Structures are given as structure tokens and as C-alpha cells.
Amino acid sequence: MNTARAELLKLATLPALALTVVLTWAVTTLIALVAQGGPDPVPVVRAGFLVLGVLAATSEYDGGQIHTTLLCTPRRARLQVTKTLVLTLATVPIAVVTVLLAGTGNPVYLVLTTVLAAAVGTLLRHALAAVVVVLGYYYVLGPFVRDSFDDSLWLPAGWTVAAVLAATVAVVRRDA
Structure with a gap:
């Protein structure tokens, strides 16, 4: 419980992060x-959630x-799972407010997008590189993938789980 509290305090x-949320709501x-x-x-302001996760x-x-x-x-797997859960729970109210402001959209999609971006950020460990990768995927490569394959591949749920698992393995196995 102390780990979750510490992670929430870091995020808060x-x-x-506060600037990203305010700018996302303003846009x-x-x-x-x-x-x-x-x-x-929502497709435009999704970039704010990607940056938030990274x-x-x-x-x-x-x-x-x-x-x-x-x-x-020191238990790295537990730490990474806690970080992911805290980010997920902290992003839910932000996503709900964004959907209410937009008048459309799905908050679950925005939360999954944020967690996916955080997993990519954990894998790469550099904000700029991770932002380029996630924005490139969502806004450049993603439309081609969506047009070529079934829409279920475009939805972030499966990709999010895979990315979180890869990030957890990376955190456990590599040096800090």
C-alpha cells in the first residue's frame, strides 16, 4: 500500500503531468x-493521453x-504492476472529464492509450523517443494498419497488455 501511495504522490x-492534463482539457x-x-x-486530444503516459x-x-x-x-515486477495500476486509476477521472468535455468518446479507450504509452516509455526510458514512437504509431502507422487489418488490432486493449508485459519483463531483467 505504501508503494501505491508513493507512486500516486509522484504522479500528482x-x-x-498537470500541465499535460490542463492543456488536454483546454484543447x-x-x-x-x-x-x-x-x-x-477525441482523436486529436488522444495525443495528450499519449504524452501523459510517456x-x-x-x-x-x-x-x-x-x-x-x-x-x-526491490521487487521490480510488483513495482511495475503497482505503477501501472496507479496510473490506470489516476487516468480514469481525467479520461471521464475529457469525454464529458468532448461530448463523445470512450474513457476506457483513453485510459488504455495512456497505459500503452507508459509501457512504451518504460521500455525506451527516454521521453522524446517514446513520444515519437507512440505518436508515430497512432497518427501515421495506425491508420494504415487499421485500413489493412481487422479493427480489433487497432484497439489498444491487446497491444496494451502486450506492452505492459514487455515493460514488466524489461524492468525485471535490465539494470536501472
């Missing part, structure tokens, strides 16, 4: 107001805070 006190509101009855704003995962690697975390919680 990161200024970049959602702006698009919803300007494009009333027009295009769905920043949540990579922030500890900048400056070496991960070393302190691993000293306090």
Missing part, C-alpha cells in the same frame, strides 16, 4: 466549442530517481 506532484473544450456537430475531438513512465529515469525507487521497492 509532477508539474509536466478538448476548444475543439468541442469550435466544431459543434463537426469532427470528433511522461508518467519516463520521469523517473531523468535525474536517476528510479534508483531510489528501486532501493525502496
Whole structure:
């Protein structure tokens, strides 16, 4: 329980995460107001959730805070599962508010998107590289994949589980 509390405190006190949430809500509101009855704003503001996930995962690697975390919680698999659960629970209200502001969308999709981005961030350990990968997938490669294959591959649920498992294995096996 202390690990979950510590992870939640880390998320709540990161200024970049708060700024990302505020900007995501502002852009959602702006698009919803300007494009009333027009295009769905959720595909555009999904970028905010991708950045949120990446920043949540990579922030500890900048400056070496991960070393302190691993000293306090040496069971790495348990730590990674806790990080994923805390991020998931913290993202739910943000996603619900975003969907309410947009007037459309699915908060579960946005939460899964955030967790997937966090897993990629954990695998790569560098915010810029992870942001390029997830934004490239969702906005460049993804539309081609969606057009070529069944839509179930496009949905992030399966990809999220695979990415979280890969991130957990990576955290357990590699040096900090």
C-alpha cells in the first residue's frame, strides 16, 4: 500500500503531468466549442493521453530517481504492476472529464492509450523517443494498419497488455 501511495504522490506532484492534463482539457473544450456537430475531438486530444503516459513512465529515469525507487521497492515486477495500476486509476477521472468535455468518446479507450504509452516509455526510458514512437504509431502507422487489418488490432486493449508485459519483463531483467 505504501508503494501505491508513493507512486500516486509522484504522479500528482509532477508539474509536466498537470500541465499535460490542463492543456488536454483546454484543447478538448476548444475543439468541442469550435466544431459543434463537426469532427470528433477525441482523436486529436488522444495525443495528450499519449504524452501523459510517456511522461508518467519516463520521469523517473531523468535525474536517476528510479534508483531510489528501486532501493525502496526491490521487487521490480510488483513495482511495475503497482505503477501501472496507479496510473490506470489516476487516468480514469481525467479520461471521464475529457469525454464529458468532448461530448463523445470512450474513457476506457483513453485510459488504455495512456497505459500503452507508459509501457512504451518504460521500455525506451527516454521521453522524446517514446513520444515519437507512440505518436508515430497512432497518427501515421495506425491508420494504415487499421485500413489493412481487422479493427480489433487497432484497439489498444491487446497491444496494451502486450506492452505492459514487455515493460514488466524489461524492468525485471535490465539494470536501472
